[in-house]
Structure formats: C-alpha cells, structure tokens
Amino acid sequence: MFRFVAVVLLFCLLAYMVLWLPLSLLFGASNGRPSSQHQWMIVEPGEDAFKHFAGSRDCGITQSDIYLAPWPMNPKVSPFCKNRATLLDALSGGGRYGWDEPFVGKGCTYRWFSTSEICMILERFNAISFIGDDVVQSVYAAFNVLLREDLALGGVQQWIMSDQDRMSCKCGEQFLNPECTRYAVKNQDEVKKNEGSGKGGLYFCARTPHAYIRVESVPASTTSQTLFKDLTYSRPNPWQPSPLIFSFSHGSSFDVAATTRAMEEWHTIATGAERNIPMLFLGPPAFSTNKTADTPPKERNSAVWSYQKQVSVKAKTNHFDVLSLYNLTMQASTPDGQHFGEAVALVEAMMVINWLSKLDTS
Incomplete structure (x- = not known):
C-alpha cells in the first residue's frame, strides 16, 4: 500500500513539473510579472469564452451570439481550415444563416x-x-x-x-x-x-x-x-x-x-x-x-x-x-x-x- 501511494505522489509531482510548471512560467513571464498576478481562465468546451471578461453582463455579448462552434460531420475530417489559403477563402466567402446570426466560413471555419x-x-x-x-x-x-x-x-x-x-x-x-x-x-x-x-x-x-x-x-x-x-x-x-x-x-x-x-x-x-x-x-x-x-x-x-x-x-x-x-x-x-x-x-x-x-x- 505504501509503495502504491508513493508511486501516485511521484506521478503527481512529475505531472506538475512537466505540464503545469512550464505553462505557468510561460504565462507568468509574458507580462514581466509573477504568474500569481494573473487569473488565467481555462475555458472548457461549450463554455462561454466571455463570461469572465469585465463588462460581460453590461455589454450583453456571449460567445454563442457571435460564434457557432462547428459540429464535425465526419470525425476524420476537421471542420477547421487547414492552412492560410483555405482559411482566407472560407472567411471571405462565408455567411450567416440569418440576420445577426453567427458567421460561419464556407467549406471550413475558424477557431x-x-x-x-x-x-x-x-x-x-x-x-x-x-x-x-x-x-x-x-x-x-x-x-x-x-x-x-x-x-x-x-x-x-x-x-x-x-x-x-x-x-x-x-x-x-x-x-x-x-x-x-x-x-x-x-x-x-x-x-x-x-x-x-x-x-x-x-x-x-x-x-x-x-x-x-x-x-x-x-x-x-x-x-x-x-x-x-x-x-x-x-x-x-x-x-x-x-x-x-x-x-x-x-x-x-x-x-x-x-x-x-x-x-x-x-x-x-x-x-x-x-x-x-x-x-x-x-x-x-x-x-x-x-x-x-x-x-x-x-x-x-x-x-x-x-x-x-x-x-x-x-x-x-x-x-x-x-x-x-x-x-x-x-x-x-x-x-x-x-x-x-x-x-x-x-x-x-x-x-x-x-x-x-x-x-x-x-
């Protein structure tokens, strides 16, 4: 039992050093300030990317108002444009499904x-x-x-x-x-x-x-x-x-x-x-x-x-x-x-x- 607990603790320590620590250092250095001063919000799939923005309630804009997350029709094909040329063509030629509906690209879309x-x-x-x-x-x-x-x-x-x-x-x-x-x-x-x-x-x-x-x-x-x-x-x-x-x-x-x-x-x-x-x-x-x-x-x-x-x-x-x-x-x-x-x-x-x-x- 003790060996099992030790292995779990070692795994958690390695995960912290390999995954979390480099990211925290990267973001903490990006303003030249300690990372403790940042309040990074990790937006989960399906969540509103604006809900933690200042003024989100007063301004009345939600991510779903302006962005339609694509539903992959084919699991093997990404709905997102694969390169710069297809991205620009898709965004230039895209459209809306109705007045003020979210804009979507033509053929592929943006993230x-x-x-x-x-x-x-x-x-x-x-x-x-x-x-x-x-x-x-x-x-x-x-x-x-x-x-x-x-x-x-x-x-x-x-x-x-x-x-x-x-x-x-x-x-x-x-x-x-x-x-x-x-x-x-x-x-x-x-x-x-x-x-x-x-x-x-x-x-x-x-x-x-x-x-x-x-x-x-x-x-x-x-x-x-x-x-x-x-x-x-x-x-x-x-x-x-x-x-x-x-x-x-x-x-x-x-x-x-x-x-x-x-x-x-x-x-x-x-x-x-x-x-x-x-x-x-x-x-x-x-x-x-x-x-x-x-x-x-x-x-x-x-x-x-x-x-x-x-x-x-x-x-x-x-x-x-x-x-x-x-x-x-x-x-x-x-x-x-x-x-x-x-x-x-x-x-x-x-x-x-x-x-x-x-x-x-x-």
Missing part, C-alpha cells in the same frame, strides 16, 4: 481561441502593426478587448477618461461613438505604462509589441512611417515575422488607384526593412440598407463589391493576403448603415488572429 491561446500565438512574432483607416482601427480595438479581457472598455484608455466619458464609451459605444476615438488605445505601451495604477485592465500577455498606425493619405506621413519603422526595424531576429494588417477602403473613399498606390508604398517600406513582414489586406465592410444617401459612394454595395474585386488583384500582386469583410457584415446590424459594433469587431479580430496562427515562423 475561437482563448486568451491563453492568443498569447501563445502572439509569442511567435517580433511585432504586429495595424495600419490604415477606421476599419483596421476597429479591429485593433477589438484585439485589445480580447487581450485585456474587457468588453466594456478594453479598446480605450479609461485612465484618461472622466466618469461621464467612460459611460459614453462603454461596450459597443467604444466602436460606434465618434467622440470615443480620441481615447482609443493606439499601442501596447499606452496600456503597459499604467500597470499598477488600478485605473484600467492590463494585458494578459505583453511580450510582443503591437500598435495601430493611422494612415489615410498617399504617401503616408513621415510620422506614420517612423512609427512603423520604430516598431519593426529594430526588433531582434529579422527572420521572426512582424505581421502587418492593412486597410485603406475608407481612407481612400473606395478609390482603387489610391489604394493601389498605398499598398505599393507599404510593400516598399516593408521590403526596405529586410525582414520577414507578412501582410494582410482587409477588404471593406458592406453597407446596410439604412446608410444615408448623402454619404459616398452613391452606388453603395455595388461600388464596394467592385472595389473589393479590383483591389484584391492589386493586393496579391503586392504580396498581400486578402481577407474580405463584405460577407461578414452583409447581414449585421449597424446604427448608421456603415459602422459596426463590438460584436462584429470581435469576430474580425479573431479572424485576424486565425490568420496569424497560420503564418510560417521559420
């Missing part, structure tokens, strides 16, 4: 990663830059919501906001209220420098720097170019990827020629770094029927579709992968017909994270 899984994906990169107009800015805001596990104010700098501003920019309003843009998180350092202040949610991992760089002109401003170079050029290991996510549809007012010049410019800047910089172009969202007639383009979705079709070819010529957001937003609610709330932005951010997960890192 909904937990925060700990997202952190492990980000560990593979030198830096991540989100560059362009308000479309990619919204994706970056949702990216911060996921990394800070805060649905209420995860995309903004609540430590510089008044109580009234925090109420005005809470939940979906941080994506929809134009007045909240000035408080939006623009880079990782803005959040990290407030660690220990008790004035806002911290990142659950922060070893890979990331930033949003606004670009709405061609050529891009010297400031924007410098921000990108500072983020990527000086990073160690030039072969470790520094992904770039780019959008310019709203910034160019759906001008194909201007967007092409912008992509050519950023391809040149990325090439000049002599580094591994994979690039993703985000196509424009669709317009809804409640879009006002006085906002361009007058042709509405026919213009958006034409722009998407032409620019996709130009993007691939300039070594960009392409993710269309048209089908994702086609049956999604929007208060003004052209701007979408937190639920859509979270899906867009998770799609980008899935793209990141498929990138080669060797």
